[in-house]
Amino acid sequence: MLLSPADTAQQDRAGFPRLLPVLLLVGGLIGLAAAFALTVEKIALLKDPDYVPSCSINPVLSCGSIMKTPQAELFGFPNPLLGVASFAVLVTVGAALLAGARFHRWFWYGLQLGATLGVVFVHWLIYQSLFVIGALCPYCMIVWAVTIPTFVYVTLRNFPARRLTRYHSVIVALWFLAVITLILIRFWSYWSSLI
Amino acid sequence: MSQQQDRGEARRAKLQAVQAEQERSTARRRNTTVTFAVVGAFLVIVAGVFAVTKATSGGGEPQNVQLVRSDSHRLQSAPGDKVTLVEFLDFECEACGAAFPVIEQLRKQYSGKVTxxxxxxxxxxxxxxxxxxxxxxxxxxQGKFEAMYQQMYQVQKQWAEKKVPADELFRSFARGLGLDMAAxxxxxxxxxxxxRVEQDVADGKALxxxxxxxxxxxxxxLQPTSTDDIKAAIDAALAG
Incomplete structure (x- = not known):
């Protein structure tokens, strides 16, 4: 099918041509930094079991207790290793798009698959962290915060739905607020003791 | 003739482009507005709930908050209580477990000088x-506060962060100390x-x-980041 220039322009605009590359690049870098920090902390913890990680601030914000759980090694190796690899890919894709690269459809579907698996995994981790372990890990929360918009924007780009696309940042905001609400409810007694 | 047609077409295309741009910018603005509205509403609700919980829970008992009550446990006392170090602690908290040997050492070092x-x-x-x-x-x-307190921390790694009731283990600690088990x-x-425990927590929260x-x-x-921080603060208090 031949598209007139106007049509392709329309399609490109629907795919967040300016936002998506920057989001992938910046989000990828942030996620990479967090996953890297977690990996380094994990190694420090392995060297010295009494090590208290930099992100163990108080009983609720405590990655030390989280990093020692079996959930932190779901596939038999520390989860952050997955993050280090995947976020590096996001950085690369974002930079390539900024440099004007155009990808085949299969490439975008590959990215979609990765983003979907990522968002599913992150929500399993959110559930475990809040309701099973009962603590929050700041670095992990950075990863959650990056994975959600990545999934939303990659999905809207690949499967544009007019209405949803129009309210793209509302979707992200609602999603974030839902997670924040769960965090508030779960640790309410702790938060209210802070005020 | 065809030139005129072309010109007309071009003008129409231009007009359409302008219109489309306008539509996009309204859509963009609407998206931003709705986003801020949603976030704003959320913040208002959370602030409201916080205010309500605070008003209902805090209103009752701010009458007498005390850092040290007559029934508070003194690990050791110094004559005159010139310098008093109070620790709010949680037996299961990792950081408290890390602080335990430091406090034990300080107790030896400042024995007779610090409560x-x-x-x-x-x-x-x-x-x-x-x-x-x-x-x-x-x-x-039964007068065994200190022994039980030490017991909890000495083997904290055995029982902390396991999500199962540790009653049986705590019972064995009590037995190990030779306590009257029925009592x-x-x-x-x-x-x-x-x-009694909750009284301490309430005081802590109020403080x-x-x-x-x-x-x-x-x-x-105190907000110590190292043992030396605590020592320096104690030394300053002793000197002052």
């Missing part, structure tokens, strides 16, 4: 923290023991304790 007070501050997310506090308080009823058991399950361990030196909240 050390321990107060309970079990945190809800620690499954066995409140049980541990009750177990220690039940031992304290211990009774105190362990007695609501007044829990109330601005946010997490554990939190130290107060002569009523001043």
């Amino acid at each position: 050390f007070v321990a107060r309970y501050f079990p945190i809800a997310s620690h499954f066995n923290a409140e049980r541990a506090a009750r177990a220690v308080e039940a031992a304290a009823k 211990w058991e009774k105190a362990y399950n007695d609501p007044t023991t829990l109330a 601005g304790v946010e997490g554990t361990p939190t130290f107060f030196l002569n009523g001043q909240k």
Whole structure:
């Protein structure tokens, strides 16, 4: 099918041509930094079991207790290793798009698959962290915060739905607020003791 | 003729482009507005709920908050209580476990000079923290506060952060200390023991304790990042 220039322009605009590359690049870098920090902390913890990680601030914000759980090694190796690899890919894709690269459809579907698996995994981790372990890990929360918009924007780009696309940042905001609400409810007694 | 047609077409295309751009910018603005509205509404609701909980919970009992009560446990006392270090602690908290040997060492170093007070501050997310506090308080009823307190921390890694009740283990600690087990058991399950623990927590919250361990030196909240910080603060208080 031949598209007139106007049509392709329309399609490109629907795919967040300016936002998506920057989001992938910046989000990828942030996620990479967090996953890297977690990996380094994990190694420090392995060297010295009494090590208290930099992100163990108080009983609720405590990655030390989280990093020692079996959930932190779901596939038999520390989860952050997955993050280090995947976020590096996001950085690369974002930079390539900024440099004007155009990808085949299969490439975008590959990215979609990765983003979907990522968002599913992150929500399993959110559930475990809040309701099973009962603590929050700041670095992990950075990863959650990056994975959600990545999934939303990659999905809207690949499967544009007019209405949803129009309210793209509302979707992200609602999603974030839902997670924040769960965090508030779960640790309410702790938060209210802070005020 | 065709030139005129072309010109007309071009003008129409231009007009369409302008219109489309306008539509896009309204859509963009609408998206931004709705996003901010949603976030704003959320913030208002959360602030409201916070205010309500605070008004209902805090209104009742700010009458007498005390850093050290007559029934607070003194690990050791110095004559005159010139310098007093109060620790709000949670037996299951990792950082408190790390602070324990430091405090033990300080107690030796400043024996006779500094009064050390321990107060309970079990945190809800620690499954066995409140049980541990009750177990220690039940031992304290038989004069074994210090021994039980040390026992909890010495083997903290054995029981901390396991999400199963540790009653049996705590019972074995009490037995190991040679306590009257019937009396211990009774105190362990007695609501007044829990109330005693909760009194400490209420005092801590009123004093601005946010997490554990939190130290107060002569009523001043300390934020030590190292053993030397605590030592320096104690030395300054002793000198002053």
